[in-house]
Amino acid sequence: MSHKVHLIDHPLIQHKLTLMRQKNTAAAEFRRLLKEISLLVGYEATRDLAMTTKVIDTPLEAMEAPILAGKKMCFFSILRAGEGLLSGLEELVPSARIGHVGLYRDPVTLEAIEYYFKAPADLEQRLCIVVDPMLATGHSASAALTRIKGAGAKNIRFICLLAAPDGIQTLKEDHPDVPIYTASLDRECNEKGYILPGLGDAGDRLFGTRSGSIKKK
Numbered sequence: 089m090s091h092k093v094h095l096i097d098h099p100l101i102q103h104k105l106t107l108m109r110q111k112n113t114a115a116a117e118f119r120r121l122l123k124e125i126s127l128l129v130g131y132e133a134t135r136d137l138a139m140t141t142k143v144i145d146t147p148l149e150a151m152e153a154p155i156l157a158g159k160k161m162c163f164f165s166i167l168r169a170g171e172g173l174l175s176g177l178e179e180l181v182p183s184a185r186i187g188h189v190g191l192y193r194d195p196v197t198l199e200a201i202e203y204y205f206k207a208p209a210d211l212e213q214r215l216c217i218v219v220d221p222m223l224a225t226g227h228s229a230s231a232a233l234t235r236i237k238g239a240g241a242k243n244i245r246f247i248c249l250l251a252a253p254d255g256i257q258t259l260k261e262d263h264p265d266v267p268i269y270t271a272s273l274d275r276e277c278n279e280k281g282y283i284l285p286g287l288g289d290a291g292d293r294l295f296g297t298r299s300g301s302i303k304k305k
């Protein structure tokens with residue numbers, strides 16, 4: 089099966105991403121920029137949604153107007169940094185259901201371990217868009233996708249902000265049916281699983297839960 093990676097490198101996205109990467113960008117600004125980028129990436133990731141038409145009355149005449157075919161959607165946030173991408177998507181498609189997957193990385197093996205999962209019951213009927221800003225080693229994303237498929241999802245897309253080659257390779261091997269939408273293809277992961285050049289710990293930067301340099305970790 090072909091594995092598609094869509095690089096969404098619109099000038100507005102690149103500019104906002106540069107602001108986000110800078111280490112002195114405050115949490116409030118980081119959150120605002122991530123939300124803005126999620127609107128732009130979400131717009132591209134939903135570009136091929138199925139359409140139908142319905143007859144409506146404009147103030148001047150009747151017309152057959154395009155509307156979404158009514159295919160149901162579910163956004164999945166991989167906790168906790170996924171919440172930052174979710175905020176824009178929720179605004180794009182207010183009727184979408186929201187699922188959550190909680191995973192933490194084992195500090196030694198970097199493997200993903202699940203601590204929370206909640207999803208709507210009818211996942212097989214929905215287009216599921218799974219979001220996590222950082223596709224680093226791909227272990228968390230792959231585990232989340234496996235879990236979401238296990239809950240019934242059949243039609244899945246993955247949105248991130250930054251993707252490293254390792255993460256893309258992991259998803260290509262484990263989930264070749266899931267297209268990836270990313271705002272940047274970064275160089276590599278370091279030995280601690282951080283993306284380089286990256287932007288640091290997305291969750292901490294989003295929620296302001298850590299100050300100082302990532303190197304001290």
Ligand code: URA
Binds near residue numbers: 284287
């Ligand atoms: N998760 C993060 O928050 N940052 C990285 O660089 C990699 C994974």
